[in-house]
Structures are given as C-alpha cells and as structure tokens.
Amino acid sequence: MSELILHHYPQSPVAEKVRVVLGIKNVPWRSVQIPRIPPKPDLMPLTGGYRRTPVLQVGADIYCDSQCIIRELERRCPRPTLYPHGAAGLPWALSRWTDDSLFTLVVGVVMGAQADELPEEFANDRGRLYFGPDFDWQAQKKKLPHSLAQIRAQLGWIDERLSGDRDFMLGADPGLPDALCYHLVWFFRGRYAGGPALLDQFPNLMAWEKRVAAIGHGQPEDLDSKDALEIARTATPESAEQTDDGDPQGLAPGQMVAVAPDVDGGDPSVEGRIVAVSMDTIAIARSAAEVGDILVHFPRVGYRVVPIATR
Numbered sequence: 214m215s216e217l218i219l220h221h222y223p224q225s226p227v228a229e230k231v232r233v234v235l236g237i238k239n240v241p242w243r244s245v246q247i248p249r250i251p252p253k254p255d256l257m258p259l260t261g262g263y264r265r266t267p268v269l270q271v272g273a274d275i276y277c278d279s280q281c282i283i284r285e286l287e288r289r290c291p292r293p294t295l296y297p298h299g300a301a302g303l304p305w306a307l308s309r310w311t312d313d314s315l316f317t318l319v320v321g322v323v324m325g326a327q328a329d330e331l332p333e334e335f336a337n338d339r340g341r342l343y344f345g346p347d348f349d350w351q352a353q354k355k356k357l358p359h360s361l362a363q364i365r366a367q368l369g370w371i372d373e374r375l376s377g378d379r380d381f382m383l384g385a386d387p388g389l390p391d392a393l394c395y396h397l398v399w400f401f402r403g404r405y406a407g408g409p410a411l412l413d414q415f416p417n418l419m420a421w422e423k424r425v426a427a428i429g430h431g432q433p434e435d436l437d438s439k440d441a442l443e444i445a446r447t448a449t450p451e452s453a454e455q456t457d458d459g460d461p462q463g464l465a466p467g468q469m470v471a472v473a474p475d476v477d478g479g480d481p482s483v484e485g486r487i488v489a490v491s492m493d494t495i496a497i498a499r500s501a502a503e504v505g506d507i508l509v510h511f512p513r514v515g516y517r518v519v520p521i522a523t524r
C-alpha cells in the first residue's frame with residue numbers, strides 16, 4: 214500500500230480530528246505542513262482548487278474533507294474499527310451536529326473573542342469561509358454570552374454521555390464519536406481564553422479528554438510538500454470505476470462535473486470527469502503538470518455536484 218500522506222497544519226481542529234483517528238488506528242503516516250491561508254501552491258495541483266484543511270493523499274488518490282478521509286482510513290485500515298460495538302452509521306449522523314452547528318458556534322467564540330486582535334488577512338479569510346460575505350466579528354464578540362450558553366449546554370451532553378463507567382463515547386473502546394467531539398473541545402480549550410474555566414464544570418468530559426489525548430496521533434513522519442507532489446506524479450490512481458444505478462442525480466462515470474462544499478463559503482469548485490460514484494463519495498479524474506493524472510475524492514453529504522455541459 215502507498216503511504217498515507219496528510220496535508221495539514223498543527224492549529225487546525227479538523228486536522229486534529231483526523232490525527233486522532235490516525236492515533237486510534239496507530240498507523241504510520243507522512244505529515245506535510247500546508248499554509249493556514251491561501252495561496253497553497255503545493256496543495257492546489259493535488260486538489261484542483263479545494264483549499265480546506267486537511268487533505269489526505271495516497272499516491273495519486275486525493276481525499277478532500279475529513280468525512281471522506283475518515284471513511285477511506287477505515288477502509289484501508291479496518292482494525293481497530295472506528296465503529297466499535299456495532300455503531301456504524303450513527304457516528305456519521307453525529308458528525309452533522311459536531312461539524313456543522315457546534316463547529317460554527319465554537320469558531321464564533323474562539324474568533325469573536327479575539328475580534329480586535331486577529332490579523333486582518335486571517336480574520337477576513339475565516340469570516341468569509343464560515344459566516345458568508347456579510348461576516349461580522351464584532352457581532353460575534355457581542356453575542357459571546359449567548360454563544361457560550363449554547364456551547365455549555367452541548368458540552369453538557371458530552372459530559373453526561375461519559376458518566377458512569379464509560380471511558381469513551383461508545384463504551385470501553387475509542388471510536389469515531391470520540392474524534393468528532395474531541396477536536397472541538399481541543400479547539401475550545403486551546404484557543405479561547407475562557408475555555409479551560411468553562412470546561413472545568415465537566416469532570417467526566419475532562420477525564421475523557423485526557424484519555425483521548427493519550428491515544429496520540431499514530432506514527433507521523435515529516436514529508437516535504439514537493440516530495441508529495443512527486444509521489445503523486447509517479448503514482449497511478451488506485452481506485453477503480455464505480456457506477457451507481459440508483460444515483461438520484463443520474464451521475465455516472467465519464468460525465469464532467471464541478472464539485473464544491475454546499476455552503477456559502479466562497480470555496481472554488483473542482484472540475485473533473487467522474488470515475489467513481491456512490492451514495493457516500495464521488496471521485497473525479499484530473500491532471501496537472503506537477504502531479505500527472507490524479508483522482509480527487511469528495512463526500513456526497515455536504516457537497517454539491519453540478520454537471521458541466523460538454524460540447
């Protein structure tokens with residue numbers, strides 16, 4: 214098997230989610246550090262324009278979005294499973310809460326609390342990405358007490374879940390729900406000055422935090438971004454053509470499409486020819502001088518796939 218290469222930066226909470234998954238799997242992986250804001254010149258040839266963090270590369274297969282990355286890690290490294298005690302399915306439903314509404318609340322607090330100190334370029338980039346073209350960090354700052362009340366109640370759910378003799382969200386073994394909840398707690402504790410005091414209210418959660426942190430991140434080893442490009446260029450995509458007769462959009466291999474996150478974040482679309490399509494993922498073929506022929510994979514949930522008319 215080709216090496217697992219994660220393109221990320223240390224401060225990224227969504228990357229921390231994936232790093233915890235790599236820790237649960239305890240696998241070796243290569244770590245490529247990317248810039249926190251565009252331009253990302255050594256990432257763009259791989260993703261075709263997708264600019265978010267993290268991205269997983271395996272040879273010439275590129276997996277965008279933590280949802281797609283984690284599914285692929287579970288497929289390639291099935292033991293130990295991320296769905297202990299027969300939990301498959303439910304953790305993905307949970308991810309719509311952690312990755313959508315709870316994530317937005319936590320970003321609003323972390324960034325809103327620093328509204329007067331944030332570097333302008335970073336504040337403008339993240340404002341547009343998470344709160345649309347009319348973002349207003351001062352408004353986020355003003356509503357901090359309200360947002361904190363929302364977050365506190367939801368952290369309370371996690372604390373309650375971890376009561377009794379449950380070491381992890383699903384019981385004795387760590388799984389996907391732990392990574393999903395932990396990355397936000399990690400972000401809230403580490404980047405919001407009031408985070409540690411608020412978290413002090415939740416003893417079960419704090420004990421669990423220590424257990425998840427102790428899992429670690431598996432076995433990372435640094436890799437230069439130029440070497441990652443070269444690995445893609447000399448590899449051939451592993452994934453085979455896949456059709457889905459039940460696809461509600463009628464998507465099929467061979468069709469040209471544009472794929473983008475289905476949010477008003479100003480994200481560019483990535484264009485390519487469909488190679489594989491299923492209800493959970495879509496893979497499109499692209500090529501670029503730096504990387505040769507590659508396959509870029511996206512999740513279906515949370516992404517909009519638009520056919521491109523071809524002559």
Ligand SMILES: N[C@@H](CCC(=O)N[C@@H](CS)C(=O)NCC(=O)O)C(=O)O
Pocket residue numbers: 225226227228248249250251264265266267277278279280312342
């Ligand atoms: N739905 C995406 C969200 C990824 C995301 O928004 N990541 C943040 C970093 S935590 C990001 O991309 N920030 C802008 C950047 O890194 O350029 C996923 O699950 O991977």
